[in-house]
Amino acid sequence: MDRKIRVIIGKPGLDGHDRGAKVVAAALRDAGMEVIYTGLHQTCESIVEAAIQEDVDIIGLSILSGAHMTIFPKVLNLLKKKRAEDIILTGGGIIPEEDMKKLEKKGVKKMFGPGTPTTEIVDWINENVRAKSKKTKTKKIKKKTGKNRS
Amino acid sequence: MKKDDWEKKSKTCKERDQEFTTVSGLPIKTLYTHEDLKDFDYDRDLGYPGEFPYVRGVYTNMYRGRLWTMRQFSGFGTPKDTNKRYKYLLKHGQTGLSVAFDFPTLYGRDSDDAFACGEVGKCGVAIDTLRDMEILFNGIPLDKISTSMTINPPAAILLAMYIAVGEKQGVPTNVLTGTIQNDMLKEYQAQKTWIYPPEPSMRIITDIMGYCSDNVPKWNTISISGYHIREAGSTALQELAFTLKNGFTYVEYGIKAGLSVDKFAPRLSHFFNSHLDFFEEIAKYRAARRIWARMMQNKYNAQNPRSYLMRFHTQTAGCTLTAQQPENNIIRTAFQAFAAVLGGTQSLHTNSMDETFALPTEKAVKIALRTQQLIACETGVANTIDPLGGSYYIETLTDEMEKGAYEYFEKIDKLGGVVAAIDKGFFQREISRSAYEYQKKLERKERFHVGVNIFKEDEKVNIEILKISKEVERDQVKLLKKVKKERNNAKVKETLKRLRMAAANDENLMPKILDCVKAYATLGEMCNTLKEEFGEYHEPIIF
Numbered sequence: 001m002d003r004k005i006r007v008i009i010g011k012p013g014l015d016g017h018d019r020g021a022k023v024v025a026a027a028l029r030d031a032g033m034e035v036i037y038t039g040l041h042q043t044c045e046s047i048v049e050a051a052i053q054e055d056v057d058i059i060g061l062s063i064l065s066g067a068h069m070t071i072f073p074k075v076l077n078l079l080k081k082k083r084a085e086d087i088i089l090t091g092g093g094i095i096p097e098e099d100m101k102k103l104e105k106k107g108v109k110k111m112f113g114p115g116t117p118t119t120e121i122v123d124w125i126n127e128n129v130r131a132k133s134k135k136t137k138t139k140k141i142k143k144k145t146g147k148n149r150s
Numbered sequence: 151m152k153k154d155d156w157e158k159k160s161k162t163c164k165e166r167d168q169e170f171t172t173v174s175g176l177p178i179k180t181l182y183t184h185e186d187l188k189d190f191d192y193d194r195d196l197g198y199p200g201e202f203p204y205v206r207g208v209y210t211n212m213y214r215g216r217l218w219t220m221r222q223f224s225g226f227g228t229p230k231d232t233n234k235r236y237k238y239l240l241k242h243g244q245t246g247l248s249v250a251f252d253f254p255t256l257y258g259r260d261s262d263d264a265f266a267c268g269e270v271g272k273c274g275v276a277i278d279t280l281r282d283m284e285i286l287f288n289g290i291p292l293d294k295i296s297t298s299m300t301i302n303p304p305a306a307i308l309l310a311m312y313i314a315v316g317e318k319q320g321v322p323t324n325v326l327t328g329t330i331q332n333d334m335l336k337e338y339q340a341q342k343t344w345i346y347p348p349e350p351s352m353r354i355i356t357d358i359m360g361y362c363s364d365n366v367p368k369w370n371t372i373s374i375s376g377y378h379i380r381e382a383g384s385t386a387l388q389e390l391a392f393t394l395k396n397g398f399t400y401v402e403y404g405i406k407a408g409l410s411v412d413k414f415a416p417r418l419s420h421f422f423n424s425h426l427d428f429f430e431e432i433a434k435y436r437a438a439r440r441i442w443a444r445m446m447q448n449k450y451n452a453q454n455p456r457s458y459l460m461r462f463h464t465q466t467a468g469c470t471l472t473a474q475q476p477e478n479n480i481i482r483t484a485f486q487a488f489a490a491v492l493g494g495t496q497s498l499h500t501n502s503m504d505e506t507f508a509l510p511t512e513k514a515v516k517i518a519l520r521t522q523q524l525i526a527c528e529t530g531v532a533n534t535i536d537p538l539g540g541s542y543y544i545e546t547l548t549d550e551m552e553k554g555a556y557e558y559f560e561k562i563d564k565l566g567g568v569v570a571a572i573d574k575g576f577f578q579r580e581i582s583r584s585a586y587e588y589q590k591k592l593e594r595k596e597r598f599h600v601g602v603n604i605f606k607e608d609e610k611v612n613i614e615i616l617k618i619s620k621e622v623e624r625d626q627v628k629l630l631k632k633v634k635k636e637r638n639n640a641k642v643k644e645t646l647k648r649l650r651m652a653a654a655n656d657e658n659l660m661p662k663i664l665d666c667v668k669a670y671a672t673l674g675e676m677c678n679t680l681k682e683e684f685g686e687y688h689e690p691i692i693f
Binding site: 013015016017022023037041070113117119 | 265267343472599602
């Protein structure tokens with residue numbers, strides 16, 4: 001059987017609004033995923049560290065404090081630095097549409113706005129993790145064959 | 151026609167395919183009559199406005215004498231930016247101020263703290279030292295305007311800064327009017343801004359209560375808040391029960407600290423949410439007044455009638471606003487504000503339509519303020535007191551709310567009281583469970599939210615958004631550095647040392663904090679000093 005999809009739901013920075021993060025965490029858990037909820041007041045570093053340690057497929061960040069344009073790019077950079085870019089970054093919160101678009105351009109795979117049904121998030125994760133694991137599998141095979149050749 | 155006949159007839163009628171419950175899930179009957187109020191006793195259960203048990207209102211002539219205070223919660227960017235917004239709101243007829251602080255300030259951190267990066271001035275105004283408060287209230291006479299400050303773990307410090315600004319304006323402390331939220335219990339339960347563990351937090355709160363009853367007698371020392379409990383996802387009943395139980399816990403700690411209940415209780419105020427279910431909200435406010443009065447008299451033996459008064463502020467429910475078709479939020483907010491007024495609120499904040507995207511623009515906040523002015527000036531609801539009193543439905547709901555709250559009180563007592571129940575994660579679990587249930591109901595379409603799961607549209611949202619520039623953080627850090635350079639650092643060190651000693655020795659912290667503030671010690675320096683003595687809180691992880 002395929003391994004369960006592993007997700008980390010993170011609350012970076014000082015923001016205390018955790019209703020959305022907890023509802024999404026519970027919905028993903030009920031949809032059969034392994035969910036790690038970081039709790040409040042995490043640094044970007046600690047979230048990325050936990051994501052790597054826990055070998056997650058996806059990081060979901062919840063930001064309602066207005067600090068999204070600082071935090072998302074920082075997490076992207078950390079993932080790059082740690083060579084963990086295969087972990088998908090997504091998130092949501094109180095974020096103007098214009099900023100959501102900017103963040104998606106920078107490399108956040110998808111931003112979810114207020115009112116998104118949890119089923120939509122579950123479907124999106126299922127689809128994108130599956131697509132990703134297919135890609136990594138082919139990559140791994142390619143790598144192997146590459147090695148054999150040398 | 152007899153009631154039985156009507157009931158028979160009614161059962162043959164087809165009903166809409168919908169669950170008939172309040173938004174919190176209480177079942178609702180087709181009709182309420184005098185039979186629902188069989189044991190109803192007017193004098194015992196309602197009384198007259200300004201008289202025990204205050205169900206009909208806390209003052210004798212309520213809005214006939216004075217309308218509620220129109221108080222928009224507001225703050226963003228630098229103190230200069232916010233000062234400008236305050237003057238704008240006052241110019242347009244707002245009657246009180248309410249300060250929103252940014253996250254670093256709420257957590258007692260300075261703008262140059264590593265954790266503050268990206269958050270300075272974003273969610274509210276940044277305050278580091280007394281200099282910032284001087285700018286924030288520049289040109290606003292503190293003897294004429296009342297100010298509410300949403301601040302919790304560092305409440306004592308912000309109050310001290312306000313007192314110091316008043317002093318510079320020549321306003322004595324016994325003239326200052328306003329409120330600090332200072333409700334730490336609901337922070338652990340719902341709003342989640344904390345620094346110290348519960349016990350030292352309760353000690354700071356009783357210090358403030360003691361200091362203010364002697365020195366700042368018109369100041370509301372705690373705003374016992376259900377707003378955030380509701381926003382975090384609770385039902386109306388949970389909001390009511392948890393808020394009041396928190397309130398009684400402050401009363402118990404005050405008495406335990408040796409304060410006279412009739413001296414501090416009259417300065418306790420409350421703060422509730424106004425959510426979607428019109429009648430349920432009104433019943434909640436009425437029940438809250440009755441429970442508070444009865445418990446203060448019977449359980450806590452208060453003698454001063456002012457101790458029985460549950461005065462409260464209301465804010466319309468931010469969590470009900472939608473990013474879809476955002477203009478609808480104006481109407482949603484108007485209904486919620488209407489409920490708060492019919493429920494007898496003392497002050498009111500109406501949310502702006504654009505708050506699911508960012509802090510509100512001037513235009514959006516003006517519409518929100520105008521909504522209150524429309525209710526006050528055009529609808530006629532302020533002409534008579536408690537116009538829904540005596541309604542079979544409202545009185546039944548009020549009774550049910552009261553009964554449900556007492557059941558919760560018993561449950562919490564069995565867990566060892568509020569602080570013990572926080573340690574056990576009781577409130578946190580109850581609230582997150584309700585939040586998840588509500589979301590599931592929306593997704594199963596058992597509850598409707600216009601624009602979200604019914605009457606949806608493919609739309610391009612096109613409304614103006616308030617932007618906080620990057621320069622805010624830079625300017626704020628620059629000013630902080632300047633203040634630190636210009637102040638007498640030896641004096642700052644000395645006042646901080648005395649604060650630490652007072653914390654260790656159970657002395658009242660307020661006078662020491664005032665000395666630190668006047669020496670221009672920073673918020674972060676003071677909070678860190680107390681942290682060294684009190685330690686830090688860590689939450690249990692529950693979802």
